[in-house]
Amino acid sequence: MKHYTISVSDHELEQLQRVYNFHQVEDENPYLLFHASHNGIDVLAYKTGKVLLQGDEISHELIAIKKHLGREDFDAVGSDEVGTGDVFGPIVVCAAFADVKDIEYLESLNVRDSKNMTDKSIISIAPKIAKRLVHSLLILPPKKYNQLTQKGYNLNKIKALLHNQAIIKTTSKIDKEIPVILDQFCTPQLYFNYIKDETLVYRNIDFHVKAEQIHLSVAAASIIARYAFLVKMREYERKLGIKLMKGASKDVDQLASHIHEKKGLQMLSLVAKMNFKNITKQNFT
Numbered sequence: 001m002k003h004y005t006i007s008v009s010d011h012e013l014e015q016l017q018r019v020y021n022f023h024q025v026e027d028e029n030p031y032l033l034f035h036a037s038h039n040g041i042d043v044l045a046y047k048t049g050k051v052l053l054q055g056d057e058i059s060h061e062l063i064a065i066k067k068h069l070g071r072e073d074f075d076a077v078g079s080d081e082v083g084t085g086d087v088f089g090p091i092v093v094c095a096a097f098a099d100v101k102d103i104e105y106l107e108s109l110n111v112r113d114s115k116n117m118t119d120k121s122i123i124s125i126a127p128k129i130a131k132r133l134v135h136s137l138l139i140l141p142p143k144k145y146n147q148l149t150q151k152g153y154n155l156n157k158i159k160a161l162l163h164n165q166a167i168i169k170t171t172s173k174i175d176k177e178i179p180v181i182l183d184q185f186c187t188p189q190l191y192f193n194y195i196k197d198e199t200l201v202y203r204n205i206d207f208h209v210k211a212e213q214i215h216l217s218v219a220a221a222s223i224i225a226r227y228a229f230l231v232k233m234r235e236y237e238r239k240l241g242i243k244l245m246k247g248a249s250k251d252v253d254q255l256a257s258h259i260h261e262k263k264g265l266q267m268l269s270l271v272a273k274m275n276f277k278n279i280t281k282q283n284f285t
Contacts, residue, residue: 003054004062004110007213012069016045019068062107075099077170077180078217079163082114082225084155087252087276088244089233091145091158094225095166096135097174098217105132106216113212114222119230126227129220136169137228138162142273149275156186160194167202180204181218183211236271244271253278260284 008016013033020036020043027035027044036043041055043065053061066073079095098106109125140148140162148158167180184207186194195201212219237244242259245252256279259268265284272279 001054001056002058002108002110003052004058004107005112005116006051006053006062006065007112007210008049008051008069010049013045013047013049013051015069016043016051016065019065020045059104059107073100073103074215075176075178076215076217077167077174077178078182078211078215078219078221079167079170079180080114080183080212080218080222080225081159081162081185082222082229084159085248086229086246086273087248087256087278088142088246088272089229089236090142091140091162092225092229092232093138093140093159093162093166094135094221094228095163095170095180096129096133096217096221096224097170097178098133098215098220102133103216106220111216111219111223113210113219114226117223117226122223122226122230126223130224130227133217133220133224134170134173135221135224136166136173137224138166139228139232141232141270143270146269146274149273156190157194159185160191161198164195164198164200164202167205168200171202177204179206179215181206181208181211181215183218183222184209240267240271248276248278253282256284257282 017034020034020038023036023038024034025037031046033045033047039061041053041058041061044052077095077097079093081091081093083089083091109128111129114122140158145158163182171180180202182205188207208214212222233244240259240263245255256268256272268284
């Protein structure tokens, strides 16, 4: 059985409820707005704005839904980053190009925002996406990140510099003008101010909050980036002989302290972003 999740607005959810009005079936799930069955496909519309399609062949139903919502597929480059909320591990930025012919393939893999996917799912589909899509991947290891922050760079400046590079690299591989969509992490004015001293600046960018809902190229980029992040984390774990944790929780504080105690400050700085509060509040020397 195949499944695919599409994100919709409140207005679009109301539209779909009307479209499927005569196909709804009973479902006691309190999180559902409605559950419909149409052409052998289950359509589960959640109140949060997620619509899940389940069935043996979902592409025709998905095409019909996009037509009802007035959504047209188009070519685009999407750029996204991972690792910025994790004490351990690199920051990874990926810019990926998806044309109209790639969209159906990405949908068949149930491509969506990597934050809503398990590591197992990421590891399963990321290599397929990376093989299919023209993309550029930039990995900033903690050592380099720490050097930049010591020079006064903040996280958003670092992200802007990486995105600019990734977008330039990817668009240079494409022989036509296409939209570039960036998952917005600061205002466009600030973004361009961060990269104003760069030799090359790519300016024709559409900034969107939750950009992965605007175009699947952004979600695909986030999946490739997350996969690269996981690979690097495994490398660091093998080097340390210690299992690393994601995020920036209190457990991460304890793990940082343990690594400092067992391996020393220099080794900690090779795997951790040293300006995070989890590290600075512990006054390691």
